[in-house]
Amino acid sequence: MKRHLVSAADLSRDDALLILDTAEELAQLSGRAVKKLPTLRGRTVVNLFFEDSTRTKTSFEVAEKRLSADVINFSAKGSSVSKGESLKDTALTLQAMGADAVVIRHHASGAAARLAGSDWLHGSVINAGDGTHEHPTQALLDAFTMRRHLNPGLGRDLAGRKIAIVGDILHSRVARSNVHLLTTLGAEVTFVAPPTLLPIGIDTWPCQVSYDLDAVLPKVDAVMMLRVQRERMNAAFFPTEREYSRRYGLDGLRLATMPEHAIVMHPGPMVRGMEITADVADSPRCTVVEQVANGVSVRMAVLYLLLGGAVFADGSADSARTTDTPEAAQ
Amino acid sequence: MTTYLIRNAQILGGAPQDIHLADGVFAAIGEQLDVQADIEIDATGLVALPGLVDLHTHLREPGREDAETVLTGTQAAAMGGYTAVHAMANTFPVADTAGVVEQVWRLGQEYGYCDVQPVGAVTVGLEGKQLAELGAMHDSAAGVRVFSDDGKCVDDAVIMRRALEYVKAFDGVVAQHAQEPRLTAGAQMNEGLVSGELGLGGWPAVAEESIIARDVLLAAHVGSRVHICHLSTAGSVEIVRWAKGKGWNVTAEVTPHHLLLTDELVRSYDPVYKVNPPLRTAADVEALRGALADGTIDAVATDHAPHPSEDKDCEWAVAAMGMVGLETALSVVQQTMVETGLLNWEGVADRMSHRPARIGRLAGHGRPVSVGEPANLVLFDPAYRGVVNPDTFATRSRNSPYKGMDLPGRVHATFLRGEATVLAGELVER
Numbered sequence: 001m002k003r004h005l006v007s008a009a010d011l012s013r014d015d016a017l018l019i020l021d022t023a024e025e026l027a028q029l030s031g032r033a034v035k036k037l038p039t040l041r042g043r044t045v046v047n048l049f050f051e052d053s054t055r056t057k058t059s060f061e062v063a064e065k066r067l068s069a070d071v072i073n074f075s076a077k078g079s080s081v082s083k084g085e086s087l088k089d090t091a092l093t094l095q096a097m098g099a100d101a102v103v104i105r106h107h108a109s110g111a112a113a114r115l116a117g118s119d120w121l122h123g124s125v126i127n128a129g130d131g132t133h134e135h136p137t138q139a140l141l142d143a144f145t146m147r148r149h150l151n152p153g154l155g156r157d158l159a160g161r162k163i164a165i166v167g168d169i170l171h172s173r174v175a176r177s178n179v180h181l182l183t184t185l186g187a188e189v190t191f192v193a194p195p196t197l198l199p200i201g202i203d204t205w206p207c208q209v210s211y212d213l214d215a216v217l218p219k220v221d222a223v224m225m226l227r228v229q230r231e232r233m234n235a236a237f238f239p240t241e242r243e244y245s246r247r248y249g250l251d252g253l254r255l256a257t258m259p260e261h262a263i264v265m266h267p268g269p270m271v272r273g274m275e276i277t278a279d280v281a282d283s284p285r286c287t288v289v290e291q292v293a294n295g296v297s298v299r300m301a302v303l304y305l306l307l308g309g310a311v312f313a314d315g316s317a318d319s320a321r322t323t324d325t326p327e328a329a330q
Numbered sequence: 331m332t333t334y335l336i337r338n339a340q341i342l343g344g345a346p347q348d349i350h351l352a353d354g355v356f357a358a359i360g361e362q363l364d365v366q367a368d369i370e371i372d373a374t375g376l377v378a379l380p381g382l383v384d385l386h387t388h389l390r391e392p393g394r395e396d397a398e399t400v401l402t403g404t405q406a407a408a409m410g411g412y413t414a415v416h417a418m419a420n421t422f423p424v425a426d427t428a429g430v431v432e433q434v435w436r437l438g439q440e441y442g443y444c445d446v447q448p449v450g451a452v453t454v455g456l457e458g459k460q461l462a463e464l465g466a467m468h469d470s471a472a473g474v475r476v477f478s479d480d481g482k483c484v485d486d487a488v489i490m491r492r493a494l495e496y497v498k499a500f501d502g503v504v505a506q507h508a509q510e511p512r513l514t515a516g517a518q519m520n521e522g523l524v525s526g527e528l529g530l531g532g533w534p535a536v537a538e539e540s541i542i543a544r545d546v547l548l549a550a551h552v553g554s555r556v557h558i559c560h561l562s563t564a565g566s567v568e569i570v571r572w573a574k575g576k577g578w579n580v581t582a583e584v585t586p587h588h589l590l591l592t593d594e595l596v597r598s599y600d601p602v603y604k605v606n607p608p609l610r611t612a613a614d615v616e617a618l619r620g621a622l623a624d625g626t627i628d629a630v631a632t633d634h635a636p637h638p639s640e641d642k643d644c645e646w647a648v649a650a651m652g653m654v655g656l657e658t659a660l661s662v663v664q665q666t667m668v669e670t671g672l673l674n675w676e677g678v679a680d681r682m683s684h685r686p687a688r689i690g691r692l693a694g695h696g697r698p699v700s701v702g703e704p705a706n707l708v709l710f711d712p713a714y715r716g717v718v719n720p721d722t723f724a725t726r727s728r729n730s731p732y733k734g735m736d737l738p739g740r741v742h743a744t745f746l747r748g749e750a751t752v753l754a755g756e757l758v759e760r
Binding site: 086087088106107108109110111113114117130131132133134173176199200201202204205 | 518521522523524525526527528529530532534598599600640643644645646647648
């Protein structure tokens with residue numbers, strides 16, 4: 001593991017499995033009456049959110065609190081940021097306050113990379129979504145969810161599993177992070193979208209591309225539906241909501257063509273009636289709620305490994321790992 | 331007036347000769363000149379080129395003196411071997427009236443580091459709607475002949491057509507910033523493999539090429555000349571080559587950064603690489619070098635675009651576009667064109683002095699280094715090797731993409747009409 005988590009592309013297979021396995025161990029906590037671990041006691045984690053986000057921010061906050069970190073929420077609205085303070089000055093302020101880690105959500109692609117690559121602050125940087133670039137913890141919780149359903153067990157990957165990601169790939173940080181991570185874990189990814197919602201150069205990405213959802217669904221182990229913003233229609237990415245829904249939406253009829261074991265995923269928030277119908281969203285094969293729960297475990301694992309004592313890629317471990325593992329705490 | 335005797339300079343890279351500068355002209359050129367001069371300069375190993383002419387400089391004054399002033403910008407130009415620069419019109423206020431262009435021109439004359447030839451805006455406020463008083467700017471003391479809304483494209487086809495026609499009355503030229511605005515809404519970098527991976531809004535090559543195609547056709551239709559600013563794609567090269575093949579009056583420039591850098595650098599998300607038009611691909615770089623070598627592209631123009639540090643020390647999306655380039659242009663051309671064998675020094679003089687002066691109709695610049703001609707000269711040391719350190723620049727801004735890079739060559743001395751503006755690599759007090 002590196003000091004930061006900026007891109008899912010930075011994770012080796014071993015890194016990714018370590019996070020998923022650690023998350024499995026930490027997930028057992030959630031079933032207990034007292035859900036807290038003392039691991040990050042005295043460490044300060046700042047949630048720096050420049051963009052509105054309810055579920056990601058809450059998920060990180062729960063994860064941080066379960067690890068006993070001191071949590072500071074710093075949101076752009078109503079703060080000095082809205083008065084024109086630069087990212088640099090905000091970072092310098094957080095550094096002066098002694099932030100051990102900064103979880104950043106920003107509307108600009110590359111903001112997390114910029115923070116991690118600068119000398120503005122010295123703590124770990126965790127990317128909680130940067131523009132249309134990446135959202136690595138979302139990919140980790142997606143992979144965690146897939147593994148539980150498709151190849152459960154510690155140390156296991158997603159080799160050979162077929163995953164379709166459907167919708168607005170062009171503007172999706174979830175798709176970008178997922179294609180890196182799922183490929184690293186051995187899965188075969190297919191993007192399904194109208195050509196207008198795929199980036200130029202997609203043919204060089206490590207995935208298949210299809211314009212035909214019906215042709216893809218009978219072969220998948222999991223399908224991930226991405227939210228499609230209605231505003232895209234105005235920029236002529238597709239003609240109408242109904243046309244999009246007819247061609248690329250997941251309804252009960254399409255669900256029936258999928259293999260029985262295959263699951264339906266969605267990073268949320270869903271637009272019911274657009275990319276997914278209500279009956280599919282509410283069906284037992286849809287893992288949306290489960291993904292939210294898994295998000296807490298995965299983010300705990302990331303914080304734990306980055307701050308509480310990571311096992312590094314070279315195999316060396318720092319003292320926190322050996323003295324304060326989740327098992328030891330139980 | 332100080333007289334200079336330059337010993338053993340290799341004029342256009344040729345055999346060593348002595349050059350005598352007196353009364354603002356080249357008084358004598360030859361081997362072992364037996365003349366007296368106030369200052370003698372040993373130019374052994376140095377290449378002598380006619381003073382460089384930049385068709386595309388942002389001096390920022392009036393309005394953004396925190397980024398650059400006419401004084402610091404012309405000092406940077408002198409340090410880069412330039413004796414004339416064309417100052418772009420996107421200042422505050424915009425250089426769309428005779429008053430503004432005269433002010434900028436006079437400041438250049440006053441400081442004396444480098445001639446400043448203001449470029450006039452094509453349209454009022456660069457807004458693309460109403461023609462600025464092009465004739466008044468031409469008739470002013472600044473004698474404007476190059477008109478450009480640079481930074482913005484004259485995207486309305488009718489306005490462009492009228493501008494092209496109108497400036498024929500005084501042998502003017504419209505320099506087009508070719509960027510179809512609808513295709514580049516929200517654009518952050520070249521649209522291609524890298525933009526897709528980085529999730530940054532794409533600036534497709536076609537947005538440049540479609541405007542160039544339209545404008546060469548318009549220029550041909552109305553019998554005007556058109557100049558293409560900072561051409562950046564292989565496709566644009568093909569269109570300009572085709573238009574020139576038709577005998578149409580089209581000229582084009584390329585920036586040093588588009589000759590050397592590619593969009594792969596954007597992976598760092600460091601806004602020092604953010605520029606408009608954006609850094610393109612290695613295939614584009616290769617096509618641009620080839621086109622500069624074969625003359626399809628007429629000139630190297632810096633698009634020197636200074637910005638204060640706070641406009642670059644931030645996240646990519648909000649950063650300003652542009653790079654400083656006056657003080658590194660000749661070094662980049664040496665590396666990309668001379669050391670690759672694509673151009674000799676005669677070719678460099680043609681693309682960085684003769685042709686840009688001709689496009690701008692600058693009478694006293696871009697002349698040969700021969701007796702009786704205005705003594706605009708740069709002495710350049712091509713053997714020098716060094717790491718670029720923007721902290722040593724004369725420009726007020728530090729946004730150089732070459733920071734930390736090894737680049738060959740450095741300017742040893744620059745002369746403007748016989749007066750040294752740079753000696754031994756240092757600015758001369760004027």
